[in-house]
Amino acid sequence: MSGLLRGELSKTLSTRTLFAFVIGGVAFAVLNVVIVAVASGTLHTVSEKQEALSCLPILMLAWGVVGAAGEYRHRTAAPAALVARRGRGTLLLARLAAYAVTGLGLAAVTTGVSLAIGLPLLADQPGPGLGAAEVGSVVAGNLVACVLSVIIGAGLGALIRNQIVGVVVLLVLNFAVNPLLANVSEGLSNLTPFGASSVLSRMTHNTTLSVAVAGAVLAAWTVVVAGAALAGERRRDLA
Amino acid sequence: MVELWVMTNTHTHVMGRAIVADGLTKRYGRTTAVEGLSFSARSGAVTGFFGPNGAGKTTALKMIVGIARPNAGRALVNGVPIESTKPDARQIGVYIEPCGAHPGRTGRAHLRALATIAGLGRGRADEVLATVGLGDAGRRRVGKYSMGMRQRLGLAAALLGDPQILVLDEPGNGLDPSGVRWLRTLLREQAASGRTVLLSSHVLSEAAQTVDDVVVIDRGRLVYQGSMHDLDARGESLEDVFFGATGGVYS
Numbered sequence A: 001m002s003g004l005l006r007g008e009l010s011k012t013l014s015t016r017t018l019f020a021f022v023i024g025g026v027a028f029a030v031l032n033v034v035i036v037a038v039a040s041g042t043l044h045t046v047s048e049k050q051e052a053l054s055c056l057p058i059l060m061l062a063w064g065v066v067g068a069a070g071e072y073r074h075r076t077a078a079p080a081a082l083v084a085r086r087g088r089g090t091l092l093l094a095r096l097a098a099y100a101v102t103g104l105g106l107a108a109v110t111t112g113v114s115l116a117i118g119l120p121l122l123a124d125q126p127g128p129g130l131g132a133a134e135v136g137s138v139v140a141g142n143l144v145a146c147v148l149s150v151i152i153g154a155g156l157g158a159l160i161r162n163q164i165v166g167v168v169v170l171l172v173l174n175f176a177v178n179p180l181l182a183n184v185s186e187g188l189s190n191l192t193p194f195g196a197s198s199v200l201s202r203m204t205h206n207t208t209l210s211v212a213v214a215g216a217v218l219a220a221w222t223v224v225v226a227g228a229a230l231a232g233e234r235r236r237d238l239a
Numbered sequence B: 001m002v003e004l005w006v007m008t009n010t011h012t013h014v015m016g017r018a019i020v021a022d023g024l025t026k027r028y029g030r031t032t033a034v035e036g037l038s039f040s041a042r043s044g045a046v047t048g049f050f051g052p053n054g055a056g057k058t059t060a061l062k063m064i065v066g067i068a069r070p071n072a073g074r075a076l077v078n079g080v081p082i083e084s085t086k087p088d089a090r091q092i093g094v095y096i097e098p099c100g101a102h103p104g105r106t107g108r109a110h111l112r113a114l115a116t117i118a119g120l121g122r123g124r125a126d127e128v129l130a131t132v133g134l135g136d137a138g139r140r141r142v143g144k145y146s147m148g149m150r151q152r153l154g155l156a157a158a159l160l161g162d163p164q165i166l167v168l169d170e171p172g173n174g175l176d177p178s179g180v181r182w183l184r185t186l187l188r189e190q191a192a193s194g195r196t197v198l199l200s201s202h203v204l205s206e207a208a209q210t211v212d213d214v215v216v217i218d219r220g221r222l223v224y225q226g227s228m229h230d231l232d233a234r235g236e237s238l239e240d241v242f243f244g245a246t247g248g249v250y251s
Helices: A001-013 A017-039 A046-051 A057-073 A078-083 A090-123 A132-160 A163-184 A188-190 A193-200 A209-236 B056-063 B107-118 B121-129 B147-159 B175-192 B204-208 B228-234 B240-245
Strands: B003-005 B013-014 B018-030 B030-042 B047-050 B072-077 B092-095 B165-169 B196-200 B214-217 B222-229
Touching: A001 A017, A001 A090, A001 B107, A017 A057, A017 A090, A017 A209, A046 A132, A046 A209, A046 B222, A057 A078, A057 A132, A057 A188, A078 B003, A078 B092, A078 B107, A078 B222, A090 A132, A090 A209, A090 B222, A132 A163, A132 A193, A132 A209, A163 A188, A163 B003, A188 A193, A188 B013, A193 A209, A209 B175, B013 B240, B018 B165, B018 B196, B018 B214, B030 B047, B030 B056, B030 B196, B030 B214, B047 B056, B047 B175, B047 B204, B056 B072, B056 B165, B056 B196, B092 B147, B092 B175, B107 B147, B121 B147, B147 B165, B175 B196, B204 B228, B214 B228, B214 B240, B222 B228, B222 B240
Parallel strands: B030 B222, B047 B196, B047 B214, B092 B165, B165 B196
Antiparallel strands: B003 B013, B018 B030, B018 B072, B214 B222
C-alpha cells in the first residue's frame, strides 16, 4: 500500500496542476483576509474574526475533481492499474489517500498565509481578540475541511471521469443548488458537503450547526462518496 | 493445429498457451464489439492479432489484460482467469494506445511513478528509457513528444517489469524505420527467450517479418488462426490470408 501511495503521490506532484491550485489557494487566502479583516468594516466578534482566516473548501473539491478525473481523461489510470499488484479498489484508495495528503499540504500553506497576513490585521480590530485556542480551532477546522473536501472531490472525479463535467457539476451544486436549499432551510443546506465544510472552516458562522457536527457530516459525506467511487472503480471498465 | 485442452477443478487452459481467450464477448449498449472470441497465444512465440478497423482488436486486448470486463467468456493468463490475478508488471507488460502518460508530466516521472506503484526500483525507469531510445528525452514533458516518442514511452512502460508476457496494441504506429527495426528485434528476442508476445498491427508486411502465429478477427469474431509456417508451406502470404478471411472489405 505504501508503494501505491508513494506512486500516486508522485503523480500528483509531477504536473503543474497542483501548483496552479496552490497559487489559487494562496490568492484566495490573501483576498479573503483583506476583504474580511479590512474592507468589511469593524469585526466585533470572535467568529467574525475567525472568518477572515477560513480556507476555501470548494477549491479543494475542485482540485480533487480535476486531478482524479484527469486520470481518465489522460488515460493514466489504466497503466497504473495494470502494474499495481493490487485490485483497482485498493489502487483508488491509495489515490484518494494521496489526494488527502496534497489537501493537507494545500490547507497548511493557505492557512499559514491567512495567519501570517490576518493575525496582525485582526489585532487592530476592536472587541475580543483571537486567543491561541480560537486560532487553533480555525486551523484544525481548515485542515479537516480541506482534507475531507479533497477526498470528496477526488471521489467525484473518479465517479464522473470527466474534468469539465465534474467542475460544472461542482459549481452548479455550490452556487445554485446549495443556495436554493439554504432558502428552503438553512439546516438542510448545512448538511450538504458545501455547507458542512463552510461551517467547519468558519466561513459560515452564526449557524445552529456546531463545528463538531459539521465535521461529522462532512466525514459521513466523505465515506459515502469514497465508497461509491470504490464500488464504481471495481465494476466499470478502465478504458 | 493441435491443442490440448485441460480441465482442472478451477481452470480451463491450453497446455503451453500463455494467453487463452475463451468465448470473449463484449457489448456496448446494442453494439457487439467482440462476440464469442476464442484463440490462444503460446509461449516462445510472437502472435500477430489482425483485423480491419473496428474489428474489435483493442477491445479484445483490453479484456485479455483485464481493464475491460467481458459480458461473456473469459481470458486466461498462464491458466488463471485474469479477473482472479493481481496485475503484476513482472507477469504482463501492456501497451494499448494512447500511451497513458499525462502530457504535463515528464516521461521519466511517468515511468518512475509506475515503477513505484509496481514495486520496482525507481532506477528501472531510466533503464527502460534507455532501452527504448528515450534516454535523452526523459526529462521532457510528454506533451512535447512526437507520436513515435509516445509510442516508445508506452513500450517502455510495458517493459518496466521485464514481463513474461507482452500485449501490445499497434506498437509500431509512428515509429521511424530504425524504431520499426528496433521493435522487430526486441519482439523476436522476447520470443527467443521463451516469452509470449501478442501484438496487433495493421502493417501486414512488417508483421509478417515478426510474427510466428496469426490470429485474424473480423466484426468481433475469429476468422482465422494458424501459423506463419503453415502459410509459408501453402505458399500464401499474411496479406492473402487477411483479405481472404475478412473478405477484403474494411468496415
